[in-house]
Amino acid sequence: xxxxxxxxxxxxxxxxxxxxxxxxxxxxxxxxxxxxxxxxxxxxxxxxxxxxxxxxxxxxxxxxxxxxxxxxxxxxxxxxxxxxxxxxxxxxxxxxxxxxxxxxxxxxxxxxxxxxxxxxxxxxxxxxxxxxxxxxxxxxxxxxxxxxxxxxxxxxxxxxxxxxxxxxxxxxxxxxxxxxxxxxxxxxxxxxxxxxxxxxxxxxxxxxxxxxxxxxxxxxxxxxxxxxxxxxxxxxxxxxxxxxxxxxxxxxxxxxxxxxxxxxxxxxxxxxxxxxxxxxxxxxxxxxxxxxxxxxxxxxxxxxxxxxxxxxxxxxxxxxxxxxxxxxxxxxxxxxxxxxxxxxxxxxxxxxxxxxxxxxxxxxxxxxxxxxxxxxxxxxxxxxxxxxxxxxxxxxxxxxxxxxxxxxxxxxxxxxxxxxxxxxxxxxx
Amino acid sequence: xxxxxxxxxxxxxxxxxxxxxxxxxxxxxxxxxxxxxxxxxxxxxxxxxxxxxxxxxxxxxxxxxxxxxxxxxxxxxxxxxxxxxxxxxxxxxxxxxxxxxxxxxxxxxxxxxxxxxxxxxxxxxxxxxxxxxxxxxxxxxxxxxxxxxxxxxxxxxxxxxxxxxxxxxxxxxxxxxxxxxxxxxxxxxxxxxxxxxxxxxxxxxxxxxxxxxxxxxxxxxxxxxxxxxxxxxxxxxxxxxxxxxxxxxxxxxxxxxxxxxxxxxxxxxxxxxxx
Numbered sequence: 001x002x003x004x005x006x007x008x009x010x011x012x013x014x015x016x017x018x019x020x021x022x023x024x025x026x027x028x029x030x031x032x033x034x035x036x037x038x039x040x041x042x043x044x045x046x047x048x049x050x051x052x053x054x055x056x057x058x059x060x061x062x063x064x065x066x067x068x069x070x071x072x073x074x075x076x077x078x079x080x081x082x083x084x085x086x087x088x089x090x091x092x093x094x095x096x097x098x099x100x101x102x103x104x105x106x107x108x109x110x111x112x113x114x115x116x117x118x119x120x121x122x123x124x125x126x127x128x129x130x131x132x133x134x135x136x137x138x139x140x141x142x143x144x145x146x147x148x149x150x151x152x153x154x155x156x157x158x159x160x161x162x163x164x165x166x167x168x169x170x171x172x173x174x175x176x177x178x179x180x181x182x183x184x185x186x187x188x189x190x191x192x193x194x195x196x197x198x199x200x201x202x203x204x205x206x207x208x209x210x211x212x213x214x215x216x217x218x219x220x221x222x223x224x225x226x227x228x229x230x231x232x233x234x235x236x237x238x239x240x241x242x243x244x245x246x247x248x249x250x251x252x253x254x255x256x257x258x259x260x261x262x263x264x265x266x267x268x269x270x271x272x273x274x275x276x277x278x279x280x281x282x283x284x285x286x287x288x289x290x291x292x293x294x295x296x297x298x299x300x301x302x303x304x305x306x307x308x309x310x311x312x313x314x315x316x317x318x319x320x321x322x323x324x325x326x327x328x329x330x331x332x333x334x335x336x337x338x339x340x341x342x343x344x345x346x347x348x349x350x351x352x353x354x355x356x357x358x359x360x361x362x363x364x365x366x367x368x369x370x371x372x373x374x375x376x377x378x379x380x381x382x383x384x385x386x387x388x389x390x391x392x393x394x395x396x397x398x399x400x401x402x403x404x405x406x407x408x409x410x411x412x413x414x415x416x417x418x419x420x421x422x423x424x425x426x427x428x429x
Numbered sequence: 430x431x432x433x434x435x436x437x438x439x440x441x442x443x444x445x446x447x448x449x450x451x452x453x454x455x456x457x458x459x460x461x462x463x464x465x466x467x468x469x470x471x472x473x474x475x476x477x478x479x480x481x482x483x484x485x486x487x488x489x490x491x492x493x494x495x496x497x498x499x500x501x502x503x504x505x506x507x508x509x510x511x512x513x514x515x516x517x518x519x520x521x522x523x524x525x526x527x528x529x530x531x532x533x534x535x536x537x538x539x540x541x542x543x544x545x546x547x548x549x550x551x552x553x554x555x556x557x558x559x560x561x562x563x564x565x566x567x568x569x570x571x572x573x574x575x576x577x578x579x580x581x582x583x584x585x586x587x588x589x590x591x592x593x594x595x596x597x598x599x600x601x602x603x604x605x606x607x608x609x610x611x612x613x614x615x616x617x618x619x620x621x622x623x624x625x626x627x628x629x630x631x632x633x634x635x636x637x638x639x640x641x642x643x644x645x646x647x648x649x650x651x652x653x654x655x656x657x658x659x660x661x662x663x664x665x666x667x668x669x670x671x672x673x674x675x676x677x678x679x680x681x682x683x684x685x686x687x688x689x690x691x692x693x694x695x696x697x698x699x700x701x702x703x704x
Contacts, residue, residue, distance in 0.1 A: 011665050015658055022654035029647035029695070036642055041696060065642045149619075156626065160640060169637070212493075216552045240555040241562075241634050252637050255555040357637050364633050371626040378619040 008076055009083035017077040024073070028064035031056055035063040078157050085154055088147035095143045095388070098127030098135030103392045103401040107419065110397040118418045119389055133392040142384035142405060149377035156370030163363030168196045170359075172251075174204030175261055175277060176352040187355070196360040198249050201227040205235060207258050207354050211284060222253045222354050238356070250359045257355035258282055259289070260308060262317050267344040268298040278317075279353050280306035288312055294322035300341050305329060317347055387411055389418060434491035438548045440484035441505065445540050447477030448512075452533035459530055464598050471519065471526065474533060478512050481540070485509055494553040497566040498701070503689075504543035508536045511574040518578070525609070527597045531581040554701045561631035568624030572617050573684060576656075579613030580681045582606050583674040607670070611663055614677060618656040621684075625649055636698060645699040648687035655680040 007013060032038035032045050042062060046053040056062060064070055094100050116134065120126070124136035137143075170186035180202050189195040203225040210219040220240055225233040238244045244251040259282040266274040274297050283289045288311050291304035301322035308316050318329035321341040330338045332347040339345070390401035400419065404411040451474035458466030485505060488496050496502035511532060519526040586606035588594045601609075628646070629639040640646065659676045662668040668676070692700055 011661065015661050015666075018654045018658050018661075022651045022658070025647045025651045025654070028642060029644040029651070029691075032695075033642065038696075163639070167638075212552050214552065217555055218552075220555060241559045243634060243637075250637070359637055361633070361637075364630070364639060367626070367629060367633075367639055371623070371630065374626060375623055378623060381615070381619065 005083075009080045011084070014077070014080045014084060017073060017080060020073055021077060024064055024070055027061055031061050031064075033062060033065060035066040074157075078154070081150060081154055081157070085147060085150040088150055089144075092144045092147045095386075096127075096137070096140050098137065098388075102403075103133060103390050103399040105401070106394065106397065106399050107421075108397040110419065112391055112393050112398050115391060115398065115400075115419055118420065122414060122418055124387070124389060124418070133390050136389040136391070138387045139384040140386055142380055142386035145377050145380035145384070148380060149374060152370050152372075152374030152377055154370075155373055156367060159363040159366035159370055161363075162366050163361060166360065166362050168194050168360045169357060170195050172356045172358050173279075174354055174356065175263075176204060176206055179203045186358070196249050196358050198251075198358065199247050202251075203227075203233060204352075204354060207253075207352050209282065215284060217255065217282070217284075220253055220255060220258065222258070222356070224251065224356075248360060248362070250361060250364075252357040252359065254355050254357065256281055259353060260306060260316075261351050261353035262304070262306065263348045263351065264317075265346045265348060266297045266302075267346075268300075269342055272298060274298060277353065278304050278306075280304070283308055285309055286311060297343060300343060302340060302343070303329075316350070319345060385411070387414070389415065430491050430493070433487045434548070434550060437484045437487035437491060438544075440480060440487065441540070441544055441548070444477050444481035444484055445537070445544060447473055447480055448508075448533065448537045448540060451477055451529075452537050455529045455533050459597050460593060462596050462598075467529075467598060470533070471529065474512065474529070475516060478509070478516060481505075481509050481512065488548075492550045494557075495563065495566070497570075498553060498557065499549065499551050500546040500689075501543045501548050504539050504546065506570055507573055507688075508539035508543065510570040511539070511577050512536045514571070514574045514578065524599055524601050524605075527585065527600050528578060528581045530597060531584060532577065535577055535581075551701075556635040557701060559631060559634060561627050561634060565624055565628040565631050568620050568627060569688065572620035572624055573688060575613050575616040575620060576681050576684045579610050579617055580677060582610035582613060583677045586610055587671055587674045607673070610673075610677065611660075614656060614659055614680070617680075617684075618653065618660055621649070621653050621656065625653060632698075641698070643698050644695040645687065645691045645697045648683065648691050652680060652683040652687050655683055 032041035034042055060067055091100075112134075116126070116136070119136040122138065124138045125140070127135045127137055127140075169190040171188040172180060173187040174180065182197060182199050182201065186195060205223040205225050207220065207222040209217060209221075212218045222238045223235050224238055224244060225235045226246065228234050236244050236246075238251055238253045240253050240255050243253070259280045261280070262278045264276055264278060266276055268274070276295065276297065278291060278295060280289050280291065283306060286309055288305060288307035288309070290306075291302075294301040294303050296302075302319055303322045305312070305318035306316060307313055307318065310316075312318070313331045315331035315333045315336075317332045319332070319338070319340045320327045320329040330340050330345075332338055332345070334347055334350060337344060337346040385405050387405075388401075388403040390403075392399045402415045404415075451470045454466050454470030454473065458464065458468075458470060485496050488502065488505070492498075492502070496506045515525075515528060515532050515536075519529070583606075585594060585597075585600070586603055589600075589603045589606065594600065600606075625646075628649075632641070632646075633639040655676070659668070659673065659680055662676065663673060691697060
């Protein structure tokens, strides 16, 4: 068992695992993955590469990123990374304490006290050492950098596990002024058994848009009010890229999922009434939009056109039987009633509508920690280059050892200044 | 704004000419063992960088967003970052100027390709905003330049015995070239990793998930792993010389693939980038 664990957590295995994950990733990026919803691209790819497609199908390469073997490899990789990290921490701890110090070069006639004094003056700190040698370290914090970097990697990997296990999403549709109470149904949910729940009433107050001078959306800002404990509605803004964080949940505005909604009451010939919210996506200045797909009311399909800027007709709403392009649409203004395809339609009101994604994603907090740790480690790697000077008194003078994580000429110059020599012969910078 | 855009294209061409002259002088000066000509090349490269900075600044102003969206902007900014890094490095450590024989032509190629793709302005998509995106692209720009420098040192190390390379004034010994290549590969690894993480955080704010095995993300991860393998193989198994250079070359090719070619190969959430 111990032997297997040693093999699984060896550096050689780590490198092999990295190579394997890289190769699998390359394969998964090259072959469209059905597990990622790339079914259309996959069909085209299969048609273009019939021979490889057969092999890929047999080996299960269409679902690499959700296959058991890929997860197993990632699991072993995480284990190897954990063990390597623990070993690194232990090694850094030993070095930091001065427990690792090798002397190799004799300096006859050198004065150890003067050297120690110069080392301290140069910012080196003496560490307790178990043996007879004295250990001086500068920027000892840098010794921890590789270990900290690996801790960051582990935390980042953990964020993926948290995301995989605890993420839950839903789609919420709102009309202007509509309030969503806690526990109310969503438009759609990812996991019906475990939908995200914000836990406070939310009201959609409206949405503002800004367009570029050349056309095209520049900014979309929705206002959602949250009922606080004191019973006061507190307005909060949500824009694309600036979601609203609320009670451990994130609410996203969608770039193409908002616009005007026409509220109408459709009445069938038998007198059944259907109050309908006809949602149209945002139409820029000079544009009009259609319902997609058509509305189905009492088994009758209706196409709707929304023309808020009066491009086709001064009245904004137009309706006609779906699929009949020869039929002239019937247009309506707010408050009017018309008949379309045998249905009586009363156009009651217009409101803004917007669709939001509500998501519970605890992994992001873990990822942020991972990012911070890695950023700090990177800074440590380049800002604090650790140097160790080990001195041992011998009969004729001293024997010393010098170690710098980065053996640049400047550090050798520093060493020579401490040792009180101009240049150590026979050494490469 | 339109005037700024019209002007920046012309200024970009002037910068390209300056880089072409600089590259030619450095290569000719090296081939003819004329240090004065090489120095003139460095001076003109610095002038080119100043002109290039003005061009990018005007582009930024004219387009209304940072130069990180279209092929023109991305390639030009990569060229600018690589040249800036080269100049800072050359100023801090004059021995690193030996890289100019490879880096100046590389920068020339990047900027030439940028101009060839055309300066068409694209509107910034709604999701391509925010501080995390800016951090994401900045880290990748630096990572790519570090990869370029690492590859440059690696190439000089491998070709250390060649007659042309021997003529480079102030060329460090093979060991130093190899070590510098390793150092810059480490920098690439760090910056690429941080770039991926900041990208993941940006993706969370934009698309509601921080990792989705999108082809661009996956190629980026593959590149990062290859640099990781290179660093570990060198650190623990003494990989050096030609074998190390081959692995480094593979890493660099993957970096080029993931930054510049994935948008041609596949559809991705990043499709607005580099189009």
